[in-house]
Amino acid sequence: MNNSGKISASMMCANPFYMRETFDALVAANIEYLHLDVMDGKFVPNLGLGLDYIRALRKKTDISFDYHCMVSNPDELLRIIDVRPDDIISIHYESTPQIMRTIENAHKLGCKVFVAINPGSPISFLEEIIHFVDGVNLLMVNPGFAGQPMVPFAMQKAKKLKEYLENQGLQDKEIEVDGNITFDNARKLREIGVSLFVAGTSSIFGHQGIKPDSIERLRAAII
Ligand code: DX5
Ligand code: ZN
Numbered sequence: 427m428n429n430s431g432k433i434s435a436s437m438m439c440a441n442p443f444y445m446r447e448t449f450d451a452l453v454a455a456n457i458e459y460l461h462l463d464v465m466d467g468k469f470v471p472n473l474g475l476g477l478d479y480i481r482a483l484r485k486k487t488d489i490s491f492d493y494h495c496m497v498s499n500p501d502e503l504l505r506i507i508d509v510r511p512d513d514i515i516s517i518h519y520e521s522t523p524q525i526m527r528t529i530e531n532a533h534k535l536g537c538k539v540f541v542a543i544n545p546g547s548p549i550s551f552l553e554e555i556i557h558f559v560d561g562v563n564l565l566m567v568n569p570g571f572a573g574q575p576m577v578p579f580a581m582q583k584a585k586k587l588k589e590y591l592e593n594q595g596l597q598d599k600e601i602e603v604d605g606n607i608t609f610d611n612a613r614k615l616r617e618i619g620v621s622l623f624v625a626g627t628s629s630i631f632g633h634q635g636i637k638p639d640s641i642e643r644l645r646a647a648i649i
Contacts, residue, residue: 431616431648433641434459434492434602434624437483438474439572439631451636452489459492459514461604461624463569464507466497469521470570477506484508492622494542494604496569497521500528509535514622516542516563516602519551529558540602544569545577549587560600561622562587567605573627576606581614588619613647623648 435457440448452460462480467473484491490512497503500517509515515532519541522528532539541555542563552562564587566580584603591599602622603615612623623644625631630640 430645431612431620432458432622433630433644433648434461434622435630436461436463436572436604436624436626438463439626441631441633441635444635448631448635449486451641453487455636455641457489457641459490459622460487461492461494461626463494464497464503465570466499468498469518470496472570481508490514492516492602492624494563494569494624495521501531504528504531504535507535509537511536513537514540514561514602516540518542518544518569519547519555520544525555526558529555533558538600540600542569542604545580545583549583549590552587552590556591556594556596556599561602562599563602563604565604566607566611569605572631574606576611580605581611581618584615584620585618609643609647612644616648620648 435452437460462475465472465474492514494516495503500521515537517528517532519525529539538560540561540563541559544565564584566576567574601620603620604624606628607623608628625644629644630636
């Protein structure tokens with residue numbers, strides 16, 4: 427299991443009416459991360475997940491958090507979120523005028539820091555900053571909403587990112603993919619070399635909680 431891909435369950439996809447069952451299923455399946463989309467209605471046209479909601483989750487579980495900061499002032503958010511050493515924080519390249527300073531602030535919290543890039547942002551944006559992060563969160567959809575189709579060039583871009591990292595001798599940098607990770611897309615992305623998969627409505631989340639056998643199916647796709 428150790429070298430297999432890991433799953434980050436996208437909590438914005440959880441129907442609140444079935445939260446108890448959803449949560450129990452994630453715990454039972456030893457999900458590696460809870461993906462927490464923090465949105466301010468400015469960086470993306472949506473709102474969520476609130477800090478009280480996140481704190482309530484933290485009280486009930488030791489599962490690591492995978493914060494996806496989709497806010498226009500990430501430095502402000504970094505001052506108020508609760509972070510543990512095994513957590514990940516993804517900061518969007520496009521969200522801050524001084525990405526280096528923001529990454530530095532995130533690292534001070536003692537967790538892993540990933541740089542996230544929107545589908546429209548080129549991989550070349552990573553050239554300098556890649557040396558200061560633990561990984562890249564590659565958005566496969568325009569962020570902000572669940573249930574969107576993958577942008578047409580996203581799969582190709584993931585391949586390009588992997589090649590870029592290998593050519594630079596940076597194989598140790600992790601690649602996370604977020605948005606429309608179906609079982610089939612997950613399998614293809616695993617072959618490319620992705621290590622962390624955000625699981626949302628495209629794979630494990632149904633209207634009434636976690637879909638039966640879906641986590642096992644996703645695990646089989648990312649071995
Ligand atoms: C996209 C979000 C997601 C995502 C995952 O902005 O970050 O976490 O919606 O879910 P699906 O599978 O619905 O795309
Ligand atoms: Zn996300």
